[in-house]
Amino acid sequence: MRFAPNPSGPLHLGHARAAFLNDEYIRRYGGRYILRIEDTDPKRVDPEAYDMVREDIEWMGLSITETIFQSDRFSKYYDVGRELIQKGHAYVCRCDNEVFKDLKMHKAACPCRSQSPEEAMELFEQMLEGAFAEGEVGVRLRTDLDHPDPAMRDYPLFRVLTSTPHQRVDAIVYPLMNLSVAVDDHLLGMTHVIRGKDHIANTRRQEYIFRYMGWDTPVYRHYGRMGIEGVVLSTSQMRAGIRSGEYSGWDDVRLGTLRAMARRGIQPQAVRNAVLEIGIGETDIQFSWENLYAKNKEIIDSTADRFFFVPDPVKVRVTGSEPVVAKAMRYPGDESRGYREIPFHGSIFLPGAELSSGAEFLRLKDLFNIRLYHEGDCVRGEYAGDDLQEARSKKAPIIQWLPETLASACILKCAEGDINGVCEPEALAEKDRIVQFERVGFARIDTLGDPAVAYYAHR
RNA sequence: GCUGAUAUAGUGUAGGGGUCAAUCAUGCAGGACUCUCACUCCUGCGACUGGGGUUCAAAUCCCCAUAUCAGCACCA
Numbered sequence: 001m002r003f004a005p006n007p008s009g010p011l012h013l014g015h016a017r018a019a020f021l022n023d024e025y026i027r028r029y030g031g032r033y034i035l036r037i038e039d040t041d042p043k044r045v046d047p048e049a050y051d052m053v054r055e056d057i058e059w060m061g062l063s064i065t066e067t068i069f070q071s072d073r074f075s076k077y078y079d080v081g082r083e084l085i086q087k088g089h090a091y092v093c094r095c096d097n098e099v100f101k102d103l104k105m106h107k108a109a110c111p112c113r114s115q116s117p118e119e120a121m122e123l124f125e126q127m128l129e130g131a132f133a134e135g136e137v138g139v140r141l142r143t144d145l146d147h148p149d150p151a152m153r154d155y156p157l158f159r160v161l162t163s164t165p166h167q168r169v170d171a172i173v174y175p176l177m178n179l180s181v182a183v184d185d186h187l188l189g190m191t192h193v194i195r196g197k198d199h200i201a202n203t204r205r206q207e208y209i210f211r212y213m214g215w216d217t218p219v220y221r222h223y224g225r226m227g228i229e230g231v232v233l234s235t236s237q238m239r240a241g242i243r244s245g246e247y248s249g250w251d252d253v254r255l256g257t258l259r260a261m262a263r264r265g266i267q268p269q270a271v272r273n274a275v276l277e278i279g280i281g282e283t284d285i286q287f288s289w290e291n292l293y294a295k296n297k298e299i300i301d302s303t304a305d306r307f308f309f310v311p312d313p314v315k316v317r318v319t320g321s322e323p324v325v326a327k328a329m330r331y332p333g334d335e336s337r338g339y340r341e342i343p344f345h346g347s348i349f350l351p352g353a354e355l356s357s358g359a360e361f362l363r364l365k366d367l368f369n370i371r372l373y374h375e376g377d378c379v380r381g382e383y384a385g386d387d388l389q390e391a392r393s394k395k396a397p398i399i400q401w402l403p404e405t406l407a408s409a410c411i412l413k414c415a416e417g418d419i420n421g422v423c424e425p426e427a428l429a430e431k432d433r434i435v436q437f438e439r440v441g442f443a444r445i446d447t448l449g450d451p452a453v454a455y456y457a458h459r
Numbered sequence: 460g461c462u463g464a465u466a467u468a469g470u471g472u473a474g475g476g477g478u479c480a481a482u483c484a485u486g487c488a489g490g491a492c493u494c495u496c497a498c499u500c501c502u503g504c505g506a507c508u509g510g511g512g513u514u515c516a517a518a519u520c521c522c523c524a525u526a527u528c529a530g531c532a533c534c535a
Contacts, residue, residue, distance in 0.1 A: 006535045041534055097533075104531085105461080138533045149462040151531035159533030177535050197464065201530040204463090224465070225528055277484075278471065284528050288470040294485050301498060308495095332493070365494055388494055398494055438495040459496075 001026055001192055003062065004036040004181070007049035009235035010250045011056035012257045013287065014196075014226055017275040021194050021223070023062045024276055034188055035067040040180050042166040052250070056258045060268050068188070070180050071168040077175035078128065080183045080213065081139060081158055085124055089212040090157060091115045092123035093140045104153045107145050113154070127160060130172045134162045143208050151201045152208075182206040186215045194280060197222045223280040228287045231256040253455060254415050265434045265444030265457040270296035293458035300434050300442060300457075305330040305337065307427035308365075308400040309412065309437030309454075311419045312352030315404060318370055319346070320383030328366040340426055342366070347404040348381075349422050354399050355379050363391035363398045365438070400438050409451035412443060420451075428452045 001022040005015055026033045035057065039045045057064065084090040093100065093112040103110050115123070120139075127137055139158040147153050157179040160172060175183075181202070185193060193203075203220045210217045232238060233256050241247040251259040261271065273295045278285065306329070323345035330337040344367055354362070355372070361384065363369045369384040369391050391398060407422035427435050433445045434457070447453035 004535085008535085038535060044534060093533090101531090135533065140533095147462090149531070151462065153531085155531095156533055161533080174533085176533070181535085196529090198529055199535090200464065201462085202535090204530095222464080229470085274471085281465090281472080283465055285471070288485080290469095291471055291485055297497080304497090306495075306497080328494085332495080332498075363494070367494090391494080397496095400495070436495085436497060438497075440495085441497085 001031060001194070002034045002036050002185075002188070002190055003057075003064070004038050004195075005053055006038045006041075006044060007053050008044045008046050009049050009239060010052040010257045010259055011060075012233050012235075012238075012255075013228060013261075013271070013275075014233050014256075015056075016060060016258060016271050017223070017226060017278065018195060019057070019060055019062055020272045020275045021280060023060075023272075025192065025194070026063055031191070032065045032189075033063055034190075035062075035064045036184060036188070037067070037069045037071075038177065038180070039069060039071045039166075039168065040175055040177065042161065042164045042174075045167055047167050052259075059258060059262055060272070068184075069168065070175075070184065071166060073180075073184065074169055074171055074175065076187065077158075077180050077183055078173070080209075081124065081175070081179065082121065084141065084157070084209070084212060085120045085139070086117050087212060088117045088142070090139055090141050091120045092127065092137055093154075093156075094137050097135075104145075105150055107153070109145055110154075112140075113142065124158075127158070127173050130162075132160050134160050136160065141205075141208055141212075143205075149201070149204075152204060155205050178202055178205045179209065182209040185218055186210065186213070190218045192221070193218045194221045194223065197224050197282060197284075221280050222282060224282045225284040226278070226287050227285070228256050229289065230254075253413055263444065263446060264455045265300065265442060266292065266296050267299045270299050273298075289458070296457065297442070301436070302331075304434050304436040304442055305427075306332065306436050306438050307340070307424045308342070308402055309410065309421050309423040309427070309440050309443075310349045310351050310400060310402050310407070311412065311421040311440065313349035313402070313407070313420075313422045314352045314355055314379065315347060316350050316355070316372075316379050316381045317347055318344075318381035318383065321368065324367070326364075326366040340424060342406065342424070343403055345403065345405070349402045349404065349407055350379075350381075351399060354397065357397075359397050361391075361394055361396045363388070363396050364401045365398050367401070369396065400440075411451050411453050412437075412440070412456050413446070413453060414456040419456075423452075423454075 003019045003022050091112055095110045100110050138156045140154045140156050143152050143154055145153050156176050158173050158175055161174045200222050207217055238255055250257050251263045253260055253264055274292045326342040327339040329339055360372050368386045370381040371384040373380045402422050408425045408428055410421055410423040412419040428448055431445055431448055436442050441459040442457040443454040446455050
């Protein structure tokens with residue numbers, strides 16, 4: 001099996017599907033799992049992407065057994081190219097692109113097609129020596145001009161590219177993916193290839209090469225296209241968004257990249273479970289965040305300690321009670337995980353939304369009931385008893401609160417925007433921690449400080 | 460335009476001639492539990508794209524239509 005990303009940017013959910021699906025087959029049936037970096041187009045290689053891809057794969061925890069770079073293997077591609085030419089299966093085409101396209105659509109041969117293997121070989125060697133300029137020539141495979149699918153007719157194998165130097169290899173002639181992929185799939189002993197439906201035509205093209213070379217073809221599986229609601233998965237579109245300042249970076253919370261998910265506290269195992277559930281169906285699907293969130297919650301709920309986070313905090317003076325200390329469980333129902341101690345002495349923060357909801361009788365969670373009095377722009381609170389049952393029977397909202405003296409500023413980063421708030425200092429004890437802000441949702445503590453920054457995951 | 464693939468609840472899946480008045484998860488609604496709108500538990504809601512055909516019997520096989528997606532790049 002293999003996972004073969006193009007190093008043009010960080011990996012996203014679409015990559016994760018291919019990566020985990022292949023990984024799962026390895027887990028179940030054994031075999032080698034080759035990470036193949038497909039960097040045969042210098043125009044599409046982002047030098048930083050090599051590292052990003054490596055990091056993302058580490059995050060996913062794939063059981064990769066070996067890693068290869070196609071840019072190290074150009075000579076192998078040239079060798080196969082020569083062999084195909086020798087066998088009369090390929091020729092060097094000097095036609096104008098538009099002209100060829102037109103001929104192809106009419107099932108007509110271009111003049112170059114009648115080359116002898118010797119002529120073609122001569123031209124190919126000249127190509128390698130740099131005798132031709134970029135765009136002037138290409139090597140094409142002789143397939144079948146009568147093929148009903150125009151996409152199959154004499155497709156290209158190599159091109160000349162000099163305008164963009166490659167990061168890792170000094171080359172004039174570049175293999176195109178159908179050649180390099182077919183060669184590597186064979187040379188690396190691939191028995192099964194699982195990839196997206198968008199490669200279905202490429203599979204058929206590559207099968208020509210396998211046939212001409214007398215190689216056994218792998219078993220191919222093509223899964224359907226996947227879209228994600230409200231997210232662009234296209235690397236180039238994401239890059240454009242970052243450049244224009246619309247996104248803060250590759251890990252912007254609104255992006256479908258793995259690093260964006262990681263930052264929000266989405267666990268790799270959750271992504272794995274979600275994409276494995278989707279499977280290798282050929283149906284095009286619209287991936288919904290809900291399903292991923294459910295998988296993630298399954299994993300993080302039991303380990304995430306609970307804390308108060310007060311969004312859009314409003315300071316309220318509460319009278320009628322002596323200072324007391326509230327004890328709140330770190331995890332409901334599990335005393336062994338201990339308690340947070342939250343002191344009350346008059347002045348507290350309450351969620352702005354709660355005050356404007358119109359409720360007049362509330363319970364401060366783990367403390368006591370209060371009655372609210374709206375006096376102009378100000379809100380005043382008054383102690384209204386300790387009875388939890390009373391609050392329940394009156395269907396009073398049980399809300400989170402924080403004392404003025406024990407409230408750390410915290411920005412909660414959401415896809416919809418930032419929410420300013422305050423939270424318990426203890427929640428900010430360590431970076432990377434995943435907590436649940438009661439009545440708000442799960443979040444990952446991203447940056448300590450004043451204000452601290454937390455990334456919102458989901459409810 | 461040509462070529463090909465696909466079509467089951469809002470979303471994702473199972474089911475490949477009878478046991479399907481269709482599985483599971485998620486979602487939503489209600490309830491139980493609970494000092495969170497979390498977790499857990501219970502109940503409910505919600506789907507075979509349309510039309511023909513084959514057959515005693517079709518979600519399942521065939522044809523047509525429709526829709527969606529992909530390819531027809533000197534990208535992967």
